[in-house]
Amino acid sequence: MEYNKNYTTIILGGGISGLATAFTLSKQNKNFLLISENIGGRVQNEKGVNYGAYFATHQYKNLKPFLKFKKEIKKTDIEFHREGKAYKMFSIQFAKVFLQYVKFVWLMIQFRSKYNTFKKKCETLGQERAMKENSYLFSLYHEKASDWIQKNGIQKLVDEFASEPIYALTFTAPSEMNAFFFLQWSSEIFLNRVFEFDIDWNLLQKNFHNNIVLDTVKEIKQNPMGYEIITKTGSYTCTHLISALPFWISDTLLNLKRKHILTNAYMHHIKGTLRPEWKHKRINLFSTGSQSFAIVEQTDGTFLLYSRHKTINIDNFFENYTIIAEKLWEPAFANPNTLFSFDINKNLTVIGDVNIPGMEDSFISGIYAANKAIKNSNL
Secondary structure, rough: OOOEEEEEEEEOOHHHHHHHHHHHHOOOOEEEEEEEEOOOOOOEEOOEEEOOOOEEOOOOOHHHHEEEEEEEOHHEEEEEOOOOEEEOOHHHHOOOOOOHHHHHHHHHHHHHHHHHHHHHHHHHHHHHHHHHHHHHHHHHHEHHHHHHHHHOOOOHHHHHHHHHHHHHHOOOOOOEHHHHHHHHHHHHHHHHEEEEEOOOOHHOOOOOOOHHEEEOEEEEEEEEEEEEEEEOEEEEEEEEEEEEOOOOHHHHHHHOOOEEEEEEEEEEEEEEEEEEHHHHOOOEEOOOOEEEEEEEEOOOOOOEEEOOOOOHHHHHOOOEEEEEEEEEEEEEEEEEOOOOOOOOOOEEEEEOOOOOOHHHHHHHHHHHHHHHHHHHHHH
16 A cells, blocks of 8 residues: 655554554544554464453443453452462451451542543643642652552551562562552552453554554654654654654654663463462462562463563473463563653654553553644644
């Protein structure tokens, strides 16, 4: 297919945030092009499994129309492993911290109310401005999760029942994150039903599939009219540029001097037989500091082993096994510690999960970028 070379808006990156931008622009019949190496970005369904993002909830209001919810991940599916002990969610050990759990639920409900309002404002204000307008969330973003946990008297509960799922989902210990990040993910998994899922990429891009070119961006140049994007196969120009590439690629191409705390993660998709100590539940979660984050059994009887180390001793978990696939995320994402503005200038917007990791927040960042481009093009 022949593509024009000049566009009002060009979007770089076909992950969640880039596709959300394109979807929003297409609803307004705006002139744009999306350039990406693939569709889906890091959320790739391979061999029937979403390797890059594992769960979704019905709270994903913007993304929900494109999700197909599959098997529910129940709390009773989980076995926790900490300091040589194995225990389940609803147990005598849980009864000992039940009052802390009740308090934690109340704190999460408070957070979620503010967070939901914040997400709606992010569609027009962007994350940085919306956060600064909410003193409660802004304070949490700049408070250590460990300090917040201790201040609220829920340390034992977090140590025994919250730190493991947070560690597995974010590849980060609560002691290494801010209080906002901790509450964001805690409220997702403790206040909602959680499901494995598929994304209907065809439905998401149905109205703009002709606006997509699969290519690799090699260089970005600024010119008096806007920007020139040089790819492997050609070049394109635009007035408004929206980079929804992974943040480290955006930083390099646009020479942005942003500093990040990077989090790496590694995944092995395995067919094999678990050792007896790991067979009690469908999901095994490990305490912070362990070499592994989680082992999750799939519906086809295979397993996903997530770890913090590239070289993990799989023999510790399996009696016999075959590796079906491996994924190395270096980095997986940035551990939020600095609130970055998406607005580099009037015509350059850099979006994604750099401030707040998660599919729904990434989608909302795309809505914001599209709304900004629409507003500027109407001036």
